[in-house]
Amino acid sequence: MTDETLLIDLHSHTTASDGQLTPSELVARALEKGVQMLAITDHDTLAGLDEAHQFNNAQPQPLRLINGTEISTRWNNFDIHIVALNIERSNIVLNEFLCQQRRLREARAMEIGLRLEKAGIAGAYEGAKALADGAALSRGHYARWLADNGYAVNAAAVFKKYLARGKTGYVPNNWSDMASAIEIIHQANGIAVLAHPSGYKLSAKWLKRLVREFKEAGGDAIEVVLGQQTVDDRNNLIALSKLNQLFASLGSDFHFPSGWIELGKNMFQPQGVDWVWQMEKWTETP
Template identity: 55%
Template sequence: MTSENLRIDLHSHTRASDGKLTPQELVMRASNRQIDVLAITDHDTTAGLAAAEQAIVEQNSRTRLITGVEISCKWHSFDIHVVGLAFDQSHQGLQDFLSEQQRRRDARAEAICKKLEKNGLEGAYEGSKALAKGSFSRSHMARWLVSKGHVASMDAAFKRYLAKGGKAYVANQWHSIAEAVAIIHAAGGVAVLAHPSRYSMSTKWLRKLLVEFSEAGGDGMEVVLSQQGSTERDLLLSLASQYQLYCSLGSDFHHESQWVDLGKNLYRPDGCRWIWQSPRWQEEL
């Protein structure tokens, strides 16, 4: 079977970060959704990969698992995410890098929760931390805020408390894009700019981001997403071509919803140079 006939999803999450399914459950869902190639890209951790690999064997799944991670980066005032794919997860330098990311993530989470508690929301740290089965993120804090009735929705939690301008916002201290790309390459993988149209920036700033990502050695960008109109997809395809980046695709699946599921609406347009065609990509599809 050629790659043109494969159902491919290169962006998904498990409970190792802020997804709602265990790695075993995600593998089962991928099989049920007839996904041929799946990358698990948890935030700043590869902790779910071993369990997913074991589940592939135990479930006799036809899904091929690609190593993945989604690395949080600081760029100007933006939180930018770089997805690493098809790397050696045992690479010590990469694991040291991710361990440092987790230390920074935990410190930020604690600072945010202290601000929440100063706003009268007692028990924010313990309650949010209890929801995190793995990497602790703002998504867990948002879920806690909703569960306690402090806000009506996840979006409201971010707008009122957690996003930039919110009452409990704390700026990130992530590594740079260049550092993330370099460590992914050191581990033998490819570096992909995640969901470039989702950063609430102007096209002018997006072009500036793509210039710097390319100059840092970035390999590709996500062009195809589950929730996406044709105009957005065409713009991203044009930008990928202009900045000589390979195209990637992924649902960014965290949990089942009406709009997002593994492999859902991942239409592949003509004219793409796909990330698995990059000379750095060493996996067989």
């Protein structure tokens, strides 16, 4: 069986960051859904990978489990995420970098809590921290807590009302720049993928600029097939990948079971696309 016939999902999250399934539960669900190649890409951490590999290796028919992480970076004051695939988990440089990322993430989370408290929303930091349960604290945890406590109808509405740029709980990012993150990924023998490019709500002009500068910074690939997108969006991202000579990737960005985002769902592989797993340097590490 060739990679082109596999059901592949190269972007997912567990309770090691802001997902709601443990690493074992995520792998089990992927197997249930027929996913044959899965990347776990928790935000700025590798913490879930050991458990995921142990569980996967104990299965009668394990899937191909790809080591990954999703790194938050800064580009023109936007939060831009880079998925790192096939990284060496033990790489010292990468692990030190991710530790620093988590320190920055915690500092930002504390400031979000302070701003929400000043706006009359007490206990948000402590509530989000409890939901994180030791994982790297993210805006996603704040969104869940605020939704659970009636401040908006759901997490997406929380972002629009409280956490988006210009809103009460918005705190400018303090991440590394794209080029530095890409260099770290390469030092860990990984592949740098621009995550969910159409999710940043950029104009066509700015999106083209982002993809071009990502390539100029050393980026390897771009996600062109997402869990939810229009055919026009997919075709536009494929065109941008070809224009900038970037390989293509795909991923659901799964966080929890729902009716609209699911592991392996809508993971089409259009013909005539150079996929990231076809790269010469694609080497799956245990």
